[in-house]
Amino acid sequence: MMPSGPVPKHPSARARRNATFAMVQLPAEGRQGKAPAWPLPADPRRSLVAYWDEQADLLEAQAAEEGDGRRRNRLVDRAARARARAVQVGAECEEASRLERRVWREAWRTPMAVQWERSRWTREVAQYCRLKALAELGDARAAKAALAYADRLGLNPWSMLRLRWEVAPAPAQDAPRATVTRIRDARSDFT
Template sequence: MAGMGPPPKPAGQRRRRNATVATTRLPAEGRGGRRAPNWPLVPDVVMAARRDLLAAAVADLEEDLAELEGTRKEASVRRRLETTQEKLAIIKAQMRAQRALEADLWRDLWRLPQAVAWERLRWTRDVAQYVRHKVLAELGDLAAAKEARQWSDRLGLSPMAMLRLRWEVAVDETAAKRAERDRDRADAETPPATAVQPAADPLAALRAV
C-alpha cells in the first residue's frame, strides 16, 4: 500500500534485535474454529439501485406494450422490453452470486491466523470492506480490484503485508514434533531396498575362450 514504507527485515536478519518493535505471533490454528462474526455491511446499494431501476423500466414497458398491442409500435416496444428484462435478470443473478461469494469468503477469512489480530483490533468492518471489493473484483469490477489490493495489504493477507505489520504465524511445535515422530516411525518400518545385481554379460564366456 502506498505510503507504508519498506517492510522490516525478518527477525533472523536484524542486527540490533533488542531495538526492534515486538512481533505479534499469531496461532497457526487461528481462532480455534469459532464461527465468523455477523456480517456488518448493508447489501450493495449500487447493485440494488440498478435492479430497482430496471424493474421499474420493465413495468413501464409492459404497460406500454399492452396499450400498443396491434399497432406498428408494438414490435419496437416488445424488443425494448425483452432487452430490459434480460438486463434485469443479469443484475439479479449478479446479486445472488455476490451474496453467496461474500458469505463464503467471509467465513474462510475468519479461519486464518490473521483473524486473531483482526478480532483484537476490532477490524470487523475493515475485513468486510475487503470482502465486498474482492467479490466485486471477481465479478469483473476493475476499480474494485484496485481497492481489494489495498485492503489486502492493510489486513496482512500477504507475506509482505505481514512483515510490515510485524505479524508472524507461530509454529505449532507439538504438531511439528508429532509429524516428525510419524516420519521416523514410517522410515523405521520400511524394509531396506534389496540391491539389484548387475545383469550377467553374455559375451564374457566367449571372450574367455
C-alpha cells in the same frame, strides 16, 4: 497506494539489534469459532433490479397503449431488454452474495483473524470480502481495491511484516519414529 519506505527486516535478520517493536505472534491454527455476524447491508446493486423491473413495466404499459406498428415493437423490445437486465443483475447479486459469505467464513479462520478480532476490524474485513467476491467474478476495479484491502489487513507476507505480525510455528505433532534398518556389510558377501 503502497506504503512508503522499505519493508522492515525481521528482528533476527538485523545487523543492529536495537530495541524495536516486538512481532505479534499469531496462532498457526488460525482463529477458532464461528465468524462474526455479517456487518454490511445488502449489496447496493440490488436496487438496480427494482429499477430495471420498473422500467420494463413502464415500457410494457406504453406498448399496450400503442397500436400495432414499429413504435410498439420497439417498446416491447426495450421492455424485454430491461426485464432481461433485471434478471441478469439479480443473478449477479445472488452469486456475489454467496461468494462473499464464503470468503467471509474462510477469512475468519486465518491466523490474521485473531488480530482483526482484537482490533474490531469486522467492517473492513467485510468490505474486503465483498470486493474479493466481485473480483473473483471478473470485476477488475474490485480486484484492484481488494488487493489494497488485502495489504491493509495483513493478508500477504509483506504487509504482515509491516504490521509486525508473524504466524507462530505450528505445535510439533508426534511424528512416527523412523525405523532403523541394519545395513549389512557388503564385504561379508565375499568372504
